Amino acid sequence: MKKLHVSMATKRAVNGYLFILPWFVGFALFYIRSLYMTVQFSLNELTVLPAGGYELDFVGLGNYITAFTGHGTFKQTLVTSLSNMIIDVPLIIFFSLFVAMLLNRKMKCRGLVRAIFFLPVLMNSEAIAGTLDYAAQMMAGGLSGTSAEMAEAASSGAAVNMQYFIALFGEIALPTSVLDYVVGAVSRISDIIQASGVQIVLFIAALQSITPSMYEVAKIEGATGYETFWKVTFPMVMPHIITNTIYTIVDAFSQSEVVNLAYTTAFTESNYGLSSAFSVISSVITCAILALVVYFISKRTFYYN
Numbered sequence: 438m439k440k441l442h443v444s445m446a447t448k449r450a451v452n453g454y455l456f457i458l459p460w461f462v463g464f465a466l467f468y469i470r471s472l473y474m475t476v477q478f479s480l481n482e483l484t485v486l487p488a489g490g491y492e493l494d495f496v497g498l499g500n501y502i503t504a505f506t507g508h509g510t511f512k513q514t515l516v517t518s519l520s521n522m523i524i525d526v527p528l529i530i531f532f533s534l535f536v537a538m539l540l541n542r543k544m545k546c547r548g549l550v551r552a553i554f555f556l557p558v559l560m561n562s563e564a565i566a567g568t569l570d571y572a573a574q575m576m577a578g579g580l581s582g583t584s585a586e587m588a589e590a591a592s593s594g595a596a597v598n599m600q601y602f603i604a605l606f607g608e609i610a611l612p613t614s615v616l617d618y619v620v621g622a623v624s625r626i627s628d629i630i631q632a633s634g635v636q637i638v639l640f641i642a643a644l645q646s647i648t649p650s651m652y653e654v655a656k657i658e659g660a661t662g663y664e665t666f667w668k669v670t671f672p673m674v675m676p677h678i679i680t681n682t683i684y685t686i687v688d689a690f691s692q693s694e695v696v697n698l699a700y701t702t703a704f705t706e707s708n709y710g711l712s713s714a715f716s717v718i719s720s721v722i723t724c725a726i727l728a729l730v731v732y733f734i735s736k737r738t739f740y741y742n
Contacts, residue, residue: 479713491709500714511698511715518693519722525625525632526685530678533633537640538670632688636681643677644670675738682730690723 479500481493504511647670655665690696695715703712 475713475716478709479717481710483709485707485709496710500710501718503711504714504718508711511695514694514698515719515722518690518695518719519726522686522689522693522723522726525629525689526682528625528629529632529636529685530681532629533636533681534640534674534678536633537637537644540637541641541644632685635684639677639681639684640674643674647673675734679731679734679738682734683727686723686727686730690719693719695719 477493480495480497482496484492484494486492651669651673652665655669660668696719699712699715699719702708702715
């Protein structure tokens, strides 16, 4: 009997499908029904019956029209949430890569330092985020201080003198739009640190997977640290940038104000149809953003074996 020849690429593909099979089964059994019911509720007026259960009264696109023309805060909340997402995602990605490169260097108690940077994800603490903000600046060589100063930074949430940064960047004649972005980034530093724990771990794994011989070749060729980053490090972590970007967008969406508005509309105001419309609209827009981001990044991504 002739043996079936299976290529290595096919074996890897099968392993990949087996890896995501549990997620796909869970998605098919539980999540698809929830999506269907959300869309169904958004097209109806839902009334909870006193004896239990609910009754649907079909209104078509009425809830969607109300969301954009009749509701007082939905459009503003949606735009604000999307604006914050667009601003925060690049900051989180670049900050995570920067910290991952610092934590990937050889140092004493490297494992402990990495664990500390992951604490905000577990505890969601402003004080911890403030301490890590101060520690990150010290690791970068920008600050030095005593433990008392670090404690003070933690207790104050690492408050930043915004006027100092405005004056600093204003002196180098940055455009107003760029200056506003920089100032916004500085004011969001605690939130950025809290949202970067998982991304830092993934970037560390990506950096450790890079073959050391590539850096040795770059050094022999006389490449500077700047050139090594853009020619070796950055292309090799690009696939993980896609993964982290998807995770960051989904995480930002799940914690956005528009999600809180949908929750309040459903369980405080008992307007389940309008709440479902909010959820559908924001989910579709987020999926569109994901598709565009993945498309543009994938075109510039280098995949290696």
